[in-house]
Amino acid sequence: MLISLLRVVKFSIQDIYRNIWLSLVTIMILILSLFTINMLLVVKVVGDTAVEAIKEKIDINLFLKTTAEENEILALKAKISNLSEVKDVTYISKTEALENFKNKHTDNPEVLEALKILGANPLSPTLVIKPRNLENFDSLINSLNAFEDQIIESRNFANYKVMLGKINSITEKVYDAGLVLSAIFIAITLLVIYNSARVTMYTHRREITIMRLVGASKKFIQMPYLLSSIIYTFIGVLIIMIVFYLFLRLLQPYLEAFFVGYNVNLINYFFDNSLKIFGTQFLVAAVINVLASYLAVRKYSKV
Amino acid sequence: MIKFYNVSKIYPVDVRALNKVSLHIKPGEFVSIVGQSGTGKTTMVKALIGEERIDEGKVVVGGWDITDIKENEIPILRRQIGVIFQDFKLLPKKTLFENVAFAMQVCNGSPSKIRKIVPQVMKIVGLESKINRYPFEVSGGEQQRATIARALVHRPKILLADEPTGNLDSLNAHEIIELLLRINRFGTTVVLVTHNREIVNGLKKRVITLDNGTIISDQAVGKYIL
Numbered sequence: 001m002l003i004s005l006l007r008v009v010k011f012s013i014q015d016i017y018r019n020i021w022l023s024l025v026t027i028m029i030l031i032l033s034l035f036t037i038n039m040l041l042v043v044k045v046v047g048d049t050a051v052e053a054i055k056e057k058i059d060i061n062l063f064l065k066t067t068a069e070e071n072e073i074l075a076l077k078a079k080i081s082n083l084s085e086v087k088d089v090t091y092i093s094k095t096e097a098l099e100n101f102k103n104k105h106t107d108n109p110e111v112l113e114a115l116k117i118l119g120a121n122p123l124s125p126t127l128v129i130k131p132r133n134l135e136n137f138d139s140l141i142n143s144l145n146a147f148e149d150q151i152i153e154s155r156n157f158a159n160y161k162v163m164l165g166k167i168n169s170i171t172e173k174v175y176d177a178g179l180v181l182s183a184i185f186i187a188i189t190l191l192v193i194y195n196s197a198r199v200t201m202y203t204h205r206r207e208i209t210i211m212r213l214v215g216a217s218k219k220f221i222q223m224p225y226l227l228s229s230i231i232y233t234f235i236g237v238l239i240i241m242i243v244f245y246l247f248l249r250l251l252q253p254y255l256e257a258f259f260v261g262y263n264v265n266l267i268n269y270f271f272d273n274s275l276k277i278f279g280t281q282f283l284v285a286a287v288i289n290v291l292a293s294y295l296a297v298r299k300y301s302k303v
Numbered sequence: 304m305i306k307f308y309n310v311s312k313i314y315p316v317d318v319r320a321l322n323k324v325s326l327h328i329k330p331g332e333f334v335s336i337v338g339q340s341g342t343g344k345t346t347m348v349k350a351l352i353g354e355e356r357i358d359e360g361k362v363v364v365g366g367w368d369i370t371d372i373k374e375n376e377i378p379i380l381r382r383q384i385g386v387i388f389q390d391f392k393l394l395p396k397k398t399l400f401e402n403v404a405f406a407m408q409v410c411n412g413s414p415s416k417i418r419k420i421v422p423q424v425m426k427i428v429g430l431e432s433k434i435n436r437y438p439f440e441v442s443g444g445e446q447q448r449a450t451i452a453r454a455l456v457h458r459p460k461i462l463l464a465d466e467p468t469g470n471l472d473s474l475n476a477h478e479i480i481e482l483l484l485r486i487n488r489f490g491t492t493v494v495l496v497t498h499n500r501e502i503v504n505g506l507k508k509r510v511i512t513l514d515n516g517t518i519i520s521d522q523a524v525g526k527y528i529l
Contacts, residue, residue: 001411004411101331206392207394210405210406213352214382214405214409215378215382215406215457216380220411281399
């Protein structure tokens with residue numbers, strides 16, 4: 001049994017190097033397919049991060065009258081906090097609002113000068129409301145509109161949901177396009193593996209005839225070719241791990257620049273999930289490739 | 304050893320390669336099956352090694368009814384029957400030793416067994432001094448000897464030789480027939496398929512003559528009658 005297994009491995013390796021160009025083309029196509037699939041994953045991770053980043057930024061500002069008393073404001077804050085759609089309410093007093101404004105415009109002396117000329121603090125106190133989840137965003141807006149408190153001056157309900165929807169839509173479209181691209185590459189891989197096995201079987205037909213004549217079992221005839229497809233997959237996945245790591249090293253600085261203040265580390269993501277990502281890719285690709293090879297060798301290995 | 308009971312093989316469309324053939328070859332016999340091209344000789348060989356399924360009748364090899372042999376049993380049958388062909392079927396990139404050893408390797412033969420048996424069979428066929436030569440480095444007769452050696456590694460009870468001298472000159476052909484006779488003297492049943500009149504007449508052994516898929520003559524000490 002062990003001897004047979006070792007011979008299957010030996011014949012398989014012989015098969016790969018005797019048809020080295022065919023093997024290289026097969027591996028190259030496999031790498032392209034895997035690269036597309038991993039790119040899809042990158043799109044998904046980046047898309048999810050972008051959506052999360054926007055979700056974090058979504059809040060609703062309720063501007064209050066400058067004459068509003070502190071106790072009235074706190075009472076309103078308490079009422080809003082009790083709404084089920086609300087996650088958190090932050091009260092920004094006039095003084096805090098002025099401080100924030102000044103900090104925001106430290107590089108703009110004209111604005112600060114204008115503020116000085118005004119003399120008094122022109123800013124309103126504000127209640128910053130964070131929604132509990134975006135699905136209830138509309139309901140929250142309705143609830144806030146329903147508040148008839150005299151201290152409310154204006155309601156800034158910019159609809160972030162539209163923006164979020166757009167990002168989701170773009171991500172989904174890119175993802176769908178990636179899926180189609182992946183499907184095309186997978187189909188190409190299947191055809192290439194199938195044809196590689198057929199060409200290999202054709203070039204080895206004499207050897208296979210002799211194997212059949214002298215009493216080799218069908219399994220023994222087929223196994224080296226099936227093993228070759230597993231070896232192709234293994235080499236392909238190994239190369240894609242290296243290539244993709246290099247690719248992510250190049251991409252990472254751009255992502256960090258784009259998502260300032262957010263933790264978007266694709267290298268870490270791929271490292272942390274490497275077994276899951278590449279292990280699954282290896283298993284799925286190996287099963288597909290073995291199947292393609294089996295279909296090709298079945299005809300020639302008939303005893 | 305080999306029994307055919309009313310065996311027929313019909314190819315599309317209604318071509319009877321074998322037509323109700325019945326014969327019995329005893330263990331240790333040397334039998335020549337003769338006939339012109341297309342008379343069903345090779346179909347008989349293919350039926351014996353499970354390469355062709357017969358359409359009617361029954362085929363028994365060494366007491367084993369192989370008429371409806373299962374696919375996974377065919378390798379077992381073939382290890383009991385050595386086969387040699389006109390075109391040698393040697394692997395050009397392997398030495399004669401490796402070619403013979405290959406037959407054992409693909410059938411799970413252990414390295415020690417290969418090291419022991421291959422030199423023995425190479426000696427039987429007279430190639431012990433040329434084991435490291437490649438097929439293109441030896442004559443046609445020697446290549447055929449190597450295929451005989453390969454057929455012998457599983458110590459078969461039956462040796463089927465399908466036109467083994469077809470590609471050889473008369474001297475080499477004579478040597479191959481001598482070798483087959485020697486193997487037969489060791490107790491192996493030899494079935495020689497040929498249309499070489501000179502060889503058949505010189506053998507003075509049993510001759511079965513086929514014509515249009517039918518046995519027209521079966522003589523214990525026969526001659527080529529076509």
